[in-house]
Amino acid sequence: MGSQGQATAQHDTTDVPSRLPRMRRPGSAETPTPAGDPASGRTNRTSRLDHLARELHAAGRQGRTSSWLAERLGVSARTVKRDVIALQQSGVPIRASSGPQGGYVIDQTGQRSLSLTPDEALAIVIGLQSVPDQPYAAAASSAAAKVLRAVATDRRADVTAVADRIWIRPGEPVPPHDDAVRTALTDAIRDHRVVLLDYAPADGPAITEQVEPLGFAHSRGVWFFLAWSRETDTGRWFQLDHVSAAQPTHETFDPRDVREIFRPGPIEDAAAED
Structure with missing residues (x-):
């Protein structure tokens, strides 16, 4: 300055x-991490959020109970609640009802239309995953799930498949x-x-x-x-x-x-x- x-x-x-x-040499023992590797945790939650949103979409006005969703996704009811909150914060209009038959339903009238091509969605998801220490990293997972939902249902698998072949070579360790x-x-x-x-x-x-x-x-x-x-x-x-x-x-x-x-x-x- x-x-x-x-x-x-x-x-x-x-x-x-x-x-x-410095980037690590190709001969480094450390293996680069695929952008779509479920073992990363972040991608695994992204897939689960997408799965949860698809289940609620499929249920329509009937909705689903938290216990049904927990069994379907293989997680606890508490995790379902946290995931629902994450989806709500990302813009998915989910309504919750209490009581023995209470559950979650997507308000179809409150949805906003967004359409992305598979390549557009892939670029955004990879960009989010390539900077794990960014100040807005906490919102990256729900943002990635929202991006995937903007891709046509029959093309989402293509995005995941290509993401598995995009390897991001690790740089310096990310500090806690x-x-x-x-x-x-x-x-x-x-x-x-x-x-x-x-x-x-x-x-x-x-x-x-x-x-x-x-x-x-x-x-x-x-x-x-x-x-x-x-x-x-x-x-x-x-x-x-x-x-x-x-x-x-x-x-x-x-x-x-x-x-x-x-x-x-x-x-x-x-x-x-x-």
């Missing part, structure tokens, strides 16, 4: 690699992350809410700052949280996996122009400087 950018923004470079991650922190930050960015941020860099003391969340950036294999610091009155980069807690407040703020704050040039130029 040039001198002008340094006057308006600070870049936290904690633990940023000194060079780009706190989904609660990421959810709080993504919600605060959307709602323009001030956040009380706890940050624990590897080579410095832990700090607590009141910040205005601006967005996210990815550089050298690391995700950063971009924010305007109320303490220093500047823009700052916080390495996302070093954010230990994020508490949204009731205070809102007027959105700032993130590229104006972290100028000159694209955001990623700032992350590339030491």
Whole structure:
């Protein structure tokens, strides 16, 4: 970042690699993971969500009970409930009724039409699976299921078959992350809410700052949280996996122009400087 950018923004470079991650050689003992490998867990849940949606579609107005769905899918009733919530959050108009004969039914009048070709759906699903550490990773599974449902029923098997032949070579190990922190930050960015941020860099003391969340950036294999610091009155980069807690407040703020704050040039130029 040039001198002008340094006057308006600070870049936290904690633990940023000194060079780009290297791809493993073809002779590596580590086997690349197929994009559609059920063993990945994410894909397995995606398939289950799609199966659940198809069962409810097939049931029509009659619907299905949670116990029937649990037996059909080979999971617990609690898992069915969680999956139904995930489908509802992804836009599927599922209604739930209580009582001994209660269950789930899709409201046919509330559905929105979306049509994708198999290649379009495949591109989206692979894109979602190729960045497992993205800030919105928690929504990726339900999003992938929604994409698959937008493909004609007789072509969904084609998408799965091709996905099995798309291998994504593993890069650097994905660090563990706190989904609660990421959810709080993504919600605060959307709602323009001030956040009380706890940050624990590897080579410095832990700090607590009141910040205005601006967005996210990815550089050298690391995700950063971009924010305007109320303490220093500047823009700052916080390495996302070093954010230990994020508490949204009731205070809102007027959105700032993130590229104006972290100028000159694209955001990623700032992350590339030491």
